[in-house]
Amino acid sequence: MVTPPGYIGVPRKGHLVFDACFESGNLGRVDYISEFEFDLFIRPDTCNPRFRVWFNFTVENVRETQRVIFNIVNFSKTKSLYRDGMSPVVKSTSRPKWQRLPTKNVYYYRCPDHRRNYVMSFAFCFDREEDVYQFAYCYPYTYTRLQHYLESLERRNLDYLQREQLGLSVQQRRLDLLTITSPAQQNPEKVKKLVVLTARVHPGESPASFICQGVIDFLVSQHPVAQTLRDHVIFKIVPMLNPDGVYLGNYRCSLMGFDLNRHWQEPSPWAHPTLHAVKQLIVQLSQDPVGLEFYIDVHAHSTMMNGFMYGNVFEEEERVQRQAVFPRLLCHNAPDFSFSNTSFNRDVVKAGTGRRFLGGLLDDTSYCYTLEVSFYSYMAAGSTSPVPYTEDTYMKLGRNVARTFLDYYRHNNFIDDNKLQIPNHINSMEVLSQGRQGNGNGNGRTSGSERGAERKNQSITGEY
DSSP states (O other), X not given: OOOOTTOOSSOOTTSOEEEOOSTTOBOOEEEEEETTEEEEEOOOBTTBTTXXXXXXXXXXXXXXXXXXXXXXXXXXOXXXXXXGTOOOEEEETTEEEEEEOOGGGEEEEEEGGGTTEEEEEEEEEOOOTTXXXXXXXXXXXXXXXXXXXXXXXXXXXXXXXXXXXXEEOTTOOEEEEEEEOOOGGGXXXXXXXXXXXXXXXXXXXXXXXXXXXXXXXXXTSOOHHHHHHHHHEEEEEXXXXXXXXXXXXXXXXXXXXXXXXXXXXXXXXXXXXXXXXXXXXHHHHHTSTTOEEEEEEEEEESSOOSEEEEEEOOSOHHHXXXXXHHHHHHHHHOTTBOSTTOEEEOOGGGTTSHHHHHHHHSOTTOEEEEEEEESSEEOOTXXXXXXXXXXXXXXXXXXHHHHHHHHHHHHTTSSOGGGOOOOTTOOTTOOOOHHHHTTSOSSSOOOHHHHHHHHHTOOOOOOO
């Protein structure tokens, strides 16, 4: 609870109570500046003071119509999408759907009161006294949410989905591995391609989890494109590479303060157990007769718009051209993916990343990419203003990534167009919409439960 300096007595309504002692929460300190203004300090990543970006906290004991300005004063990065219109997300107990704050209420500037460091200030007006409000850097996706999601998949008893525990984190959290492919007995002689996808090596990059779930949702669906992919491809997916960091509310590091995406060359089984287990898996798969063709590591980017990819640099022009095929096809399928932002490099500081290390380990028929997506928005074709991402549009990008594999394998003739079991009126350009169609009651009217949902999803404008 934050009260005015020198205040003694029973706390009153409007004496704000801040809390971040929950999963993926992060808030280090709050300073009372005035009745209307508070300085907020991000807690650094555990065992690593360098990284202070992710925040996620609740505020309660508010007074109706109470106006405040919150200043996040100790960001460790100077470049930020807050300069380009990004805003924090907010929800409350009576409106549990995350929403972005109005851009006009958010300010990003050098502050003379804080040694000219960059400060992000946002103005907000609380409108419901009984609500608990939650503010975050971006839409959170917790370890527990992932576990519930994977458990729900397991309960479906799909014969083409296998979940296994690949290992445990330092704090004994599960490192999950999903394998998605049609059972071998259906066509034992068929040769399949192998694709590995990982996400959340950087715990604060929560959009990566929404993309990963979009990939999984599509691949386990009954969509004809997904069925064809399962018949021809083995997908190995590690949805959360750094479960401790996610749980603790870190931005970049593991429990012990390591940026795991700089330790691929020599991961320690005791200091980096999840990375060690994933590397062992990939090395083993690379020696399999099937051969590993794709490795994609999913991230979120704090300074750029759109989705885009990083790839490796090669001497052979033919290999360079082959590596560009998948990003070009994804650009065709996903309106928020930018091929012009996609780049191929061998930056020295990236030497310990999964993309760089595995690019050197695997043979010249394999492709290693980092898939990045903006924390904020994308520029749609022909538009001059950015379109902010939502949880749903992040997942849609994941579905578009999944279905791009069909286009890729048709492009290189691994999947024969003449043998495709896809009706003529369906093609890979059509993403899943079935999940959106089952929400109505079939008569075009709004039910009582839907009206309740509408109230829950009312806007939290925070208008000042």
